[in-house]
Amino acid sequence: MEKNDKPLKIVAVSAGLSQPSSTRLLADRLAEATRRRLAEERAVEVRVVELRDLATDVAKNMVTGFPGPALREVIEAVTEADGLIAVTPIFTASYSGLFKSFFDVIENDALAGKPVLIGATGGTARHSLALEHALRPMFVYLRALVMPTAVYAASEDWGGGGDAHTDGLAVRIDRAAGELADLLLHRPPAARQAETVVPFAEQLAALRP
Amino acid sequence: MSTMQFGIFSVGDVTPDPTTGRTPSEHERIKAMVAIALKAEEVGLDVFATGEHHNPPFVPSSPTTMLGYVAARTERLILSTATTLITTSDPVKIAEDFAMLQHLADGRVDLMMGRGNTGPVYPWFGQDIRQGIPLAIENYALLHQLWRNDVVDWEGRFRTPLQGFTSTPRPLDGVPPFVWHGSIRSPEIAEQAAYYGDGFFHNNIFWPMEHTQQMIRLYRQRYAHYGHGTPEQAIVGLGGQVFMRKNSQDAVREFRPYFDNAPVYGHGPSLEDFTEQTPLTVGSPQEVIDRTLAFREYFGDYQRQLFLMDHAGLPLKTVLEQLDLLGEEVVPVLRKEFAVGRPSNVPDAPTHASLVARRDAEESVPAGAES
Numbered sequence: 001m002e003k004n005d006k007p008l009k010i011v012a013v014s015a016g017l018s019q020p021s022s023t024r025l026l027a028d029r030l031a032e033a034t035r036r037r038l039a040e041e042r043a044v045e046v047r048v049v050e051l052r053d054l055a056t057d058v059a060k061n062m063v064t065g066f067p068g069p070a071l072r073e074v075i076e077a078v079t080e081a082d083g084l085i086a087v088t089p090i091f092t093a094s095y096s097g098l099f100k101s102f103f104d105v106i107e108n109d110a111l112a113g114k115p116v117l118i119g120a121t122g123g124t125a126r127h128s129l130a131l132e133h134a135l136r137p138m139f140v141y142l143r144a145l146v147m148p149t150a151v152y153a154a155s156e157d158w159g160g161g162g163d164a165h166t167d168g169l170a171v172r173i174d175r176a177a178g179e180l181a182d183l184l185l186h187r188p189p190a191a192r193q194a195e196t197v198v199p200f201a202e203q204l205a206a207l208r209p
Numbered sequence: 210m211s212t213m214q215f216g217i218f219s220v221g222d223v224t225p226d227p228t229t230g231r232t233p234s235e236h237e238r239i240k241a242m243v244a245i246a247l248k249a250e251e252v253g254l255d256v257f258a259t260g261e262h263h264n265p266p267f268v269p270s271s272p273t274t275m276l277g278y279v280a281a282r283t284e285r286l287i288l289s290t291a292t293t294l295i296t297t298s299d300p301v302k303i304a305e306d307f308a309m310l311q312h313l314a315d316g317r318v319d320l321m322m323g324r325g326n327t328g329p330v331y332p333w334f335g336q337d338i339r340q341g342i343p344l345a346i347e348n349y350a351l352l353h354q355l356w357r358n359d360v361v362d363w364e365g366r367f368r369t370p371l372q373g374f375t376s377t378p379r380p381l382d383g384v385p386p387f388v389w390h391g392s393i394r395s396p397e398i399a400e401q402a403a404y405y406g407d408g409f410f411h412n413n414i415f416w417p418m419e420h421t422q423q424m425i426r427l428y429r430q431r432y433a434h435y436g437h438g439t440p441e442q443a444i445v446g447l448g449g450q451v452f453m454r455k456n457s458q459d460a461v462r463e464f465r466p467y468f469d470n471a472p473v474y475g476h477g478p479s480l481e482d483f484t485e486q487t488p489l490t491v492g493s494p495q496e497v498i499d500r501t502l503a504f505r506e507y508f509g510d511y512q513r514q515l516f517l518m519d520h521a522g523l524p525l526k527t528v529l530e531q532l533d534l535l536g537e538e539v540v541p542v543l544r545k546e547f548a549v550g551r552p553s554n555v556p557d558a559p560t561h562a563s564l565v566a567r568r569d570a571e572e573s574v575p576a577g578a579e580s
Contacts, residue, residue, distance in 0.1 A: 059477070060477045060478045060482075062477075063474060063475075063476060063477030063478070064415060064473075064474045064477050064478060064483070065415060065416075066415065066416050066417060066420070066486075068478065068482065068486060069486070197396055197397075197399075197400050197427065197431065198397065198400070199400070200346075200400050200401060200403075200404035200435075203342075203343075203346050203397060203400070203401075204346060204347075204350060206343070207343055207346060207347045207350075207365065207366050209364050209365060209366050
C-alpha cells in the first residue's frame with residue numbers, strides 16, 4: 001500500500017473539569033492508543049483540547065451567536081480533524097453541560113461523516129449507558145460516524161483489570177482505538193466541502209408550482 | 210447628496226433603561242422613534258430606516274405608517290426599512306404600501322428585504338420558518354413583477370394565484386423604489402441581490418468583520434457574474450454601532466451599563482472584547498471616524514452606511530445628543546474622507562432621481578443602437 005505522507009489529524013476533546021482530571025486521562029489514553037495503532041502506516045498529529053479552558057468563550061458564543069478567536073480556532077481544528085475523540089464526565093445522568101454546549105455552538109452539519117470515538121467517566125459503572133443513550137444519539141444526530149465501542153471509565157476501572165464478564169479498561173481502550181484507526185486508514189479522504197452558491201435560476205426553478 | 214449615504218437604523222425595541230430601571234411606554238417609544246428620525250434630517254443625515262417586528266418588546270409593526278408620518282414632516286430624508294419582512298408579509302401588500310409611500314414622499318423611499326428572526330412570527334402569519342429562504346425568493350420575485358408589469362398573472366407555491374392583477378398605485382414615475390436585501394449569514398440572499406442587481410446590506414453589528422467580508426465578497430462576485438457591472442460597482446450597504454462622547458473614557462463609562470444589559474449581547478462578552486471582535490465602537494468621534502473609514506479596507510468602496518443609535522434602553526435625550534455628534538462631527542469627515550480615492554466608476558448611492566435618470570438614459574437609446 002502506498003504510504004500517504006500527509007499526517008492524519010486527531011483531535012481529542014475533554015470536558016473534564018477537575019485538575020488533574022480522569023476525563024482528560026481517558027482522552028489522552030484513547031488518543032495515544034489511536035496514534036499507536038496508526039503509527040505504522042501513517043504519521044499522526046494528536047491534539048487534546050480541554051473545554052474547561054474555553055468554558056467562558058462557549059457561554060459568550062451562546063449569548064452573542066459567534067465564537068471569539070480562541071474558540072473559533074478550536075472549532076476549526078475539530079471541524080477539520082480526520083478523527084474526533086470526545087470524552088465527557090457523566091453529570092446528572094448525561095454528558096456535562098459544557099460538553100453539550102461546545103457541540104451546540106458548532107454548526108449542525110460540521111461533523112457530518114466524521115469518525116468519532118466517544119468516551120465518558122464517572123464515579124460508578126452504573127452510569128455507563130449514558131454513553132449509549134446520550135452521547136451516541138447526539139453524534140448520530142450530527143451525522144457523525146460513531147465507533148461501535150464506546151469507552152466508559154468508572155473510578156474503579158483505573159485500578160482493575162476486568163473480570164470474566166468484562167474486559168478491563170486497557171483492552172476496551174485498545175479495541176475502540178483499533179476501530180477508529182481502521183476506519184481512518186481504510187476510508188478515502190473526505191472531500192472538503194467547498195462553499196458553493198446555488199445559482200439563482202436554480203433557486204427560482206425549484207419553486208415553480 | 211450623493212456618493213455615499215449616511216443614516217441611522219432603528220430596531221424599535223422597548224427596553225428598560227438599566228441605569229434607572231424605567232421602561233418607556235410603547236407610545237413614548239413610537240414618538241421617540243419619530244423624534245429621532247426628524248433629528249436625523251436636522252443634523253444632515255441622509256437616511257432613516259425602521260425595523261419591522263410583530264412581537265413585544267418591539268413597536269414598529271407598521272413601517273409605512275410611521276415612515277409616511279415622518280415623510281410629511283421632513284424634506285430631504287430618505288425613508289427606508291431595516292428590514293421589511295418579505296417572508297411573512299404578502300408581497301402584494303408590500304408593493305401597494307411602499308408605492309403609496311413613494312408617492313407621498315416624492316420618491317424619498319427605498320426598502321430593505323429581510324427574513325426576520327423570531328420563530329413564532331412565521332406561524333402567526335400562516336407560514337413555515339423552514340421555508341424562510343424559499344419564501345424570500347418567491348415573494349420577492351412577485352414583488353419585483355408587481356412593480357414592473359402593469360398587469361400580472363402569477364402562480365407560485367406560497368400565495369393565492371393572481372390573474373390580471375394590477376398593483377396600485379403604480380410606482381412614482383414608473384420607477385420602483387430601490388431595494389436592498391439584508392442578510393447576516395445566508396449566501397442565498399447575497400445571490401438573490403446579485404441576480405437582480407439590487408443592493409446588499411449587511412448589518413455588520415454582531416459578527417466579526419471577516420464574516421461580513423465573505424458575504425460582501427460573494428455578493429460583489431455574483432453581481433458581476435450576472436452582468437450588472439464589475440464587482441466594485443455592486444451596491445453595498447453596511448450597518449455599524451457606535452456610542453460617542455468627546456472624551457473616550459466618558460463614552461465607555463456611560464455606555465457600559467447599556468452594553469452589559471443589552472437584549473442581544475448583554476451578559477456575555479465584556480465591552481472591551483466585543484469592541485475588539487465586532488465593529489462596535491465606543492469612544493470619541495475621532496475613534497468612530499477612524500473605525501468607520503477602515504470599513505472600506507474590508508469591504509471596498511460602498512454606498513450606504515447606517516448606524517444603530519437608539520437601542521438597549523438609551524434615553525431619547527442621549528440618543529439625540531449622539532445624533533448631534535454624528536451629524537456635526539463624524540459624518541462630514543466621513544463624507545470627505547470616503548470621497549478621497551473613491552474610483553470614478555464606483556456608483557453613487559441610488560436615489561429616486563438617479564433611478565429615473567438611469568431609466569430615461571436606457572430608454573433614450575435608439576432602437577437598434579446596440580446591435
